[in-house]
Amino acid sequence: MVKHIELFVKDNRLVELQNDLATIVTEDEFQNSIIELNQDTSGFKTYTLKAPLPERLSVREIIKFWCKWYDSKLSLDTVLYECKLFPFNHKKIKKLTTSELKLVHLAKLFLVPETKFIIKEPLQNLSIETKHTVLNLLNELSKYNSIITLTNHTEEALLISNNCYRLTEKTFKPIETSQYEPNHQQDISDSNQLERQQIKRLTVKTNEKTLFLDPIDIDYLEGQDGKVVIHVGNEQYTHDTTLQAIETIIVPYGFYRCHRSYIVNLQKVSEIISWSKNNYSIRLNNTKEMLIPLSRQKAKEIERFFNINE
Template sequence: MLKIRGLYKEKKNNVIKDIDIDVDKGSSISIECSNYISDLLVNLILGREVPAKGEIYIEGIKNSQYIKNNINNIGVVLREETFYERMTIDGYMKFFSSLLDSKIDYKEIMLKLALLDIGNMVIKDLSYSQKRRLSLARERLKEPKLLIFQEPILNMDRDGAKIIIENIEDLCSKGTAVMITSVLFKDTIMVGEKAYRLNDEGLSELNNNIEEIDNHKEEIGYTNKTYKIEKIPAKVEERILLFDPTEIDYVESEQGISSLYVRGDKFPCNISLTDLEERLKHFGFFRCHRSYIVNLQRVREVITWTRNSYSLSLDDKVKSSVPLSKGRLEDLKSILKL
């Protein structure tokens, strides 16, 4: 559906370098990148910016030509949007349904986005989460072949995020290709079938399959080691802090750098996530995702967003949420005897 080949663009000291992306019909990808890179990429796809090099195709047609004749086939939910604030939700949806000559019942879309029962509310009185759902509802009226979505769950409440994820999967099941961008690593791997990182070094895939790591351990003859650990070190400026394992809420690895999360604060650690997994498992820690280790004593709830998307809600100072890989769900159930 969306095909990007050899794309290069530099603007205001930000660069999109020689990237290749394919988003097939009925599939979704999520890209971690800065807000500026996200805006630049979206503008390139929509023909608002001209690439320095490379080509973009939508349904096999050059994007500039496709957009001239098929703009209503593309849904776009931007990070920041303006609304007709004095309209009600129902009035807003009815207006766009007429404007787009939509063949779908707008009330059916409102129901999917949990907006039908509050249809009489004025938009200016809506919460941030409700407005984000309204934006997606508006774009669903197009029955888009391609949906571009910036920050679908950033700062969303739990119920709102679940509704957004369910609707993205519903669109994919109907053949829509979905491209998502997010500034947060956790959000990137929570939403989308494939996850990528886009920065000045180019595009790289974030592999979420922990089983590949386990298989690799076996291939190289990795053997378990028993550690007698009383402290886990973290460096802050010129100081080295030593944490008791039980103080740690969870550990995150991003771009090969481990970070300890303790009482809502983040501390860099020079120990690899694989080594930390071995050292901490004797203290009740669990590798819930390729990039996360969690203290099971902090887990309050296992959240099912959709049949393929899960997270763990923690009972820590800031009520953190960390992703849970689908392949690790059964292992967690076994450990917790669920």
């Protein structure tokens, strides 16, 4: 197994990622930059998992073609079974759903001779069931290959790998969730900019304005680069404090620290999803696509809020 991956990021900077499966959270512009910098120099093969395929062929036909073309040791039926393609293996490419098509593209990675992949947005626009399958396939691929996934969503990055990095205009650094350890009181003084009001509103000072938010309207809060991003519907507000500091104020309003980097409004929780024994997510009732990470340690603890075991 490869112990590290070397990759060029912005401005031809070479970095070392300490895992066979790593995820970089960055904007689309920087994703494209990473792809361009590495496609000819680092031996990486890029896959968007949405390149055009022959529409008149069936799933079975195109997998059979790839098996022969790449002289794969895997049999046709093995690929169809392992990549969950059997249920629609006779379906024409042009009639596939987005989720089905992405699985077909991912199956190709088990057949090609390359061993170093950059995969762009592997979980984007997928059903919950397909996300589960893709996560399993990525883990299986990483046993024998070096894989870098690119995404603009921290939540998806944390699902894919514990080895996550954030690339911005000025920095490239690991996403250090350990900096949000609970029961630390040293940052409490930072909460002087965000106070609980008698009228049950939160005063949030941003760079541009002062907002008065009703806690019931807040979906969740995310710790990001030492600050807190407050998510309200489709709006996001960045507040200059720490997640630890804001936790002491927001929890009495029915919020819960579900992950080192996330605090969720329990009133907005609609579903707890178990991806594997140690991998969980929370889905909010205002969106089908948005998933909040739920740490393994918190998975059982949160059950008492919903009387799951009663």
